[in-house]
Amino acid sequence: MKTITIAVVQFTPQFGKKKKNLARMQQLVANVTADIIVFPELCTTGYFFQTRDEVAMAAEPATGPAAEFFRNMALEHQAIVVAGFAERAGDSLYNACLVVVPEAAQPWVYRKTHLFYKEKICFDPGDTGFFVVKDARRGVNVGPMICYDWRFPEAARVLMLQGADVIVCPANLVTTAWRKVMPARAIENNVYLAVANRAGSEKRQNEQLTFQGESAIYDINGRVLTAAAASGDEVLQCKIDPRRARDKAFNALNNVVSDRQPQHYKELVMRQNF
């Protein structure tokens, strides 16, 4: 059995204090040995932007200092590092996450597909779609989605169909419904799922958001392998066997991928508004 180790870092970014946030993340993983390390959404900048101009000030390209920081971390830990950041690309601004593989020349960048609340004012909708990073060296295929993507079964589904063994989900979750749904994402797709949520709260312009913590790693049966408290910084670690996610059969006659009947799913890709 070839297992790998996933680490999920729950922490409390401070809004606008990028240098401090990077230093804190460095400190939290100092003694971590893992194959994959997952940080929360927008972990470098904090979350609750009010305007596009605010994002423009804080955002950086996928070749900027945050990307360099996480690349150095990936090299030092010899781990895949997944971390949310505010990305500037030309005139566009994205709520994005880096997937840094130590051996790869460039990081992958996933741009959040489904925008939540004031992100719609501050960011552009992601244009990368869903993709999977296949790391033959570590023997694991990693599929990123970000926070509110959880609400759409299509997100995790498309990642699984592209071969994800582990779905990694940097998050800044402010509601709690996800706790009922994340296990389903693991079960329905027969994949591992690592949710790196942030803790703490942010008050901007008299509106306060409280982030719900409880970061968790789920196995392919939706069981919680390890979970964090509702508040506070914490590093979760556990071992998983990616090959368990690749066997989609659960009896002699059923396989949750080949049992799909896509000819009856056409409505899923037609735009329908209510």
Place this chain on the structure above:
Amino acid sequence: MKTITIAVVQFTPQFGKKKKNLARMQQLVANVTADIIVFPELCTTGYFFQTRDEVAMAAEPATGPAAEFFRNMALEHQAIVVAGFAERAGDSLYNACLVVVPEAAQPWVYRKTHLFYKEKICFDPGDTGFFVVKDARRGVNVGPMICYDWRFPEAARVLMLQGADVIVCPANLVTTAWRKVMPARAIENNVYLAVANRAGSEKRQNEQLTFQGESAIYDINGRVLTAAAASGDEVLQCKIDPRRARDKAFNALNNVVSDRQPQHYKELVMRQNF
């Protein structure tokens, strides 16, 4: 507020004893007043067919005596009746369910899309796809799926996208993972969900299946409104407001239908086998 009442009938069909099963169902709903009554999968015949020939002997057309029985029940109770049955149509055999609207000349027939275990030997895969029955008189749109369809988020999703307020799910569930996933089906689609599972067990050719009961009705937030025990016959009833399922917005900026980004979901309708 215009609420309607759903009734879910959990009972224990006896294999091959159609007459007895119909009589028992009649008895169970004798004092029920409801707008929708949902019975389990294959409730007229029992479940654990071993061969196609066995099904051929037990199956009947959608104009047969079982359909007539449920039509009479729908007229008597002035309720939409949903009930699983073994359907023969020409040379084809389907694990199907009737959706009988008292005012409609014909019943709708949904043929199970995703076949479980030995159903693959005994039945043809359903060719109807997913559809929604819209009943303006009762003010409710009902979308049927059957048992193992739960495992595929596409099923409930396609029903919601076609306007289902309530997903009705006749079932003969022999595992328990569905209990973690059904609430997610309600939450992700913002719909009510009524699962009519059967109880008891069936032993055929030295293989025994035990059905897990715990039929349940979920609200749009995935909360259990009412649930049955793991064994035994029971009629669940509760009131729901279908209009709550039609408002897909949950804050000033987010709506779980219009937030979908189908341009990134194309993999869902491409056939992919592992």
